[in-house]
Amino acid sequence: MIKKIIISHFNNIAAIIENSKIQELIVINNTYQVNDIYIGTVQKIFTSINAAFVKLNYHDKSGFIHVNDLKYINPRVDLHLRSITDALAIRQKLLVQIIKEPTKSKGPRLTTNIHLSGQYLVLMPFNNKVCVSQKIYDESERVFLRAFGILIKPSNTGILFKDSSRGIKEKVLIEELSSLRKQWDFIEKSSITTICPSLINYNDDLIRKILIDYLDREVDLIVADSVKSLQRLYEYLQLRYDQMYKSQIRLQLYEENTCILEAFRVNSTIFEILKIKIELDSGIYIFIESSEALTIIDVNSGSFNQNLNSYDSILQTNCLAASEIAYQLQVRNINGIIIIDFIDMKTQKDQLKLIDHLSKVLKDDRARPEIVQLSELGLVELTRRRRGQSLKEIFGSSEGTERDKQQDQNSMSVSHQKNLTMAVQDINATFFNKRFRQLLKVRNSMECNVKRHFSPLAHRYIIPLQLYHSMIDNQLAIL
Incomplete structure (x- = not known):
């Protein structure tokens, strides 16, 4: 490979x-990338949902923070924090980090549990623990990293060893920890001297x-x-x-x-990727429709026809579609709730074979998709962890806007053609309108x-x- x-x-x-x-x-x-750190001010507090909106700048949407994401604000109330008003007040300054990028209608999700990530380590300034990634399975390696972390970590600061730290020299780990510590010292000083609200640390x-x-x-x-x-x-x-x-x-x-x-x-x-319909070489075609709440995927056999009995042909069609769906989820960066409507299979044995094949092709996905269940209607339900914005959110924003304008019209084909044209214009503006100073x-x-x-x-x-x-x-x- x-x-x-x-x-x-x-x-x-x-x-x-x-x-x-x-x-x-x-x-x-x-703007608004995951792990960006802001010094903001509390704008609104909603006691009914135990949440607040934090103003991060003067132009874009405010960030959203829930009471469960309020950590290390006040040691006296952290352990028994039930109401958000016990920790926050209007116009209060707050050091926050983005944990979820914004969507079309929502602002970014925030937390006060700041962490700084390197290639091998994660520095947790407000946490006094040493953690080791669950992907490190060797028990002797885990014991060594935990003991090594206790020796090198700064006081009142926690560190997490990522799975990439396996076999790395101790000198390299110490150098990265020192670099992360200097970065946090700069953030601490900036949070005191910088005008609020403003961006302190970004990548x-x-x-x-x-x-x-x-x-x-x-x-x-x-x-x-x-x-x-x-x-x-x-x-x-x-x-x-x-x-x-x-x-x-x-x-x-x-x-x-x-x-x-x-x-x-x-x-x-x-x-x-911006197209809804995907046609495979075997004749199978798949429809992928994403909305704010969930993503729906529909599988159709199309012209696929093998010289087998109907049950084996349906199972093979679904397995080919499952492999393509796993690829599309990763390359499109689709996240959240996903519902897949495969071709109906009569026997439970074939359904289990399909679920087993789908779990195998999803195994290498960095976002760790989890298959929830196969419903009574034959729908496969799964979730995929959010890792930044999907490509449709980045490049196809005009597609949704144009579709909303055209939803009252009868001709769906004309509407889809306009949407695709607008999306292509957006991509051309991103890719091809660049002026290079030299070749x-x-x-x-x-x-x-x-x-x-x-x-x-x-x-x-x-x-x-x-x-x-x-x-x-x-x-x-x-x-």
């Missing part, structure tokens, strides 16, 4: 590709997000359209990984004049044996980092 990461520095978009098929898309937005860095969440030992190749991005990746690999893994992964600068998103079919994939013309390292030599790491500590990267770009442009 060949796993690649494609990075478009100019568009702030990356794609995870496995076996020549896009598995996941990473898009960085400008619009695509490279950092990839390094923390997506870079693992299964990645074989990283292709980027920016020398600066490759330089940062190279430095990170030199500092954090052993020699065997550094020699395994390859860094490649994209050389063509066309956009990297076109070359790897990322833009065409998004065009397909990168570098020979393809996959077709020739020319190796790219990066500057020694010692230079980045002598001059400011941004100036250093700009110098590297200019030198390579001259070459």
Whole structure:
């Protein structure tokens, strides 16, 4: 299996590709991202639902916080907090973190339980515990990490060892903990001196997000359209990984004049994602309809017809559709409640086989989908954890607006065509209306044996980092 990461520095978009098929898309937005930290003011308090709205800035929607997400506000009331008025008051300043991105009609979900995430560790400033990821199954490794965490953690601060911390050198873990601690010290000082409301800590860095969440030992190749991005990746690999893994992964600068998103079919994939109807090569077609409350998926056999009896043919059709549905959930980043209407099967044995196959194809999904039940009507109900906005929320916002305007008309086909045209215009505005200051013309390292030599790491500590990267770009442009 060949796993690649494609990075478009100019568009702030990356794609995870496995076996020549896009598995996941990473898009960085400008406002209200998960893990952003704000200093806000309490705007409204609703005692009937034990919740409050917190003003985060002067332009966008206010954030929503429930009493269950109020942690470490006041040690005297934290243990017996029943009413939100015991902890909050109107115009009170509040340090909050976004745990759920906004939708079309709702603002972001907030919490006061701040945490700072690195590649191997999560720093919990208000929690005095040492935790180990449940994905680390080796008991001896868990005991070692727990004991090591007790030794290195700052006082009155908790840390969580992520599953990526397995086998990592102690020196690397200590360095990351020190970096997270400095980041928290800066946030503490900023929360005191910054004018309220305002954004204190945010992450619009695509490279950092990839390094923390997506870079693992299964990645074989990283292709980027920016020398600066490759330089940062190279430095990170030199500092954090052993020699065997550094020699395994390859860094490649994209050389063509066309956009990297076109070359790897990322833009065409998004065009397909915005379509409701999916047609498979076998003749099966699937309808995916998403709304604010849930997502409904309908499976139709279409022209699929095997030379088997009807029961085996129906089971095979449903299994093929289940594999495609698992892929669509991941690449579209569909979250929340999902209901799937498969073709009706007569026997309970076939239903169990289908559920078992669906659970297997969902196993590798990072969002950890959970199959709830197979209802009496033959509907499969499952939930998928929210990991940022879905691609439809990001690129297809005009689709829903236009559909609301056209819902009183009789011609659904004309309405759908207009919606698709508007969505395409939105994507074109995102992808193709970019003006590049210069075209990168570098020979393809996959077709020739020319190796790219990066500057020694010692230079980045002598001059400011941004100036250093700009110098590297200019030198390579001259070459």
